[in-house]
């Protein structure tokens with residue numbers, strides 16, 4: 001990891017970049033590239049919920065068994081993200097179930113906030129980074145794309161590993177997760193009031209990154225009034 005760039009240091013505010021958005025909108029790709037650009041650590045918070053969900057299933061418990069899910073959330077090992085089973089479509093759908101449990105969200109809160117509070121700054125992506133985890137982040141992006149574009153992206157990603165991947169099933173899963181994530185009582189998927197929306201439907205990865213970088217540079221370079 002390199003040192004934060006002069007552009008960040010000159011802004012005199014902690015370079016915390018919060019990226020939220022629905023499934024397969026490209027937030028992880030943008031988070032990874034922004035982190036590399038600024039030399040910041042990156043946390044994909046969706047992996048936390050995926051790890052809890054896979055842990056609950058491996059335990060033989062139901063996905064709405066809150067005490068089991070909370071215990072697993074509290075005991076996630078440091079290398080939790082290394083498990084390839086977290087990257088499947090099933091793990092994403094299961095993650096959305098445990099993510100609706102308030103106790104699970106509470107159990108994962110401190111670790112996410114601690115990551116965001118690293119002195120040099122950080123990049124986090126998820127569903128509630130700009131609204132709950134880092135409400136004071138100076139740079140918030142809400143990344144969207146049409147459900148069809150997102151299903152196509154996820155299909156290409158999963159089909160490379162799983163010949164049985166189905167575009168129609170992925171589209172249905174994305175629509176269900178959008179609805180479930182946006183309608184849950186705790187930390188629903190909603191843009192923060194001060195997030196900048198970035199629709200990547202007609203942007204390729206490089207185009208989306210160029211747009212995201214321009215937005216973040218503007219936000220980090222110009223402290224908001226009163227901050």
Ligand SMILES: Nc1ncnc2c1ncn2[C@@H]1O[C@H](COP(=O)(O)OP(=O)(O)O)[C@@H](O)[C@H]1O
Nearest residue numbers: 023024025026027028029153157203204205208
């Ligand atoms: N703008 C884009 N155009 C085309 N494909 C993209 C774009 N952004 C991301 N992807 C691809 O779409 C898939 C999902 O992207 P990812 O960043 O993992 O999304 P998210 O983190 O929002 O779920 C990945 O295979 C990624 O390479």
Ligand SMILES: Nc1ccn([C@@H]2O[C@H](COP(=O)(O)OP(=O)(O)O)[C@@H](O)[C@H]2O)c(=O)n1
Nearest residue numbers: 022023024045046049095096099126127128
């Ligand atoms: N900060 C976060 C991140 C993920 N999640 C949940 O975890 C699920 C999986 O998140 P993810 O980011 O790994 O999913 P994708 O967008 O990569 O498909 C989401 O559908 C959300 O329900 C959340 O509630 N809050």
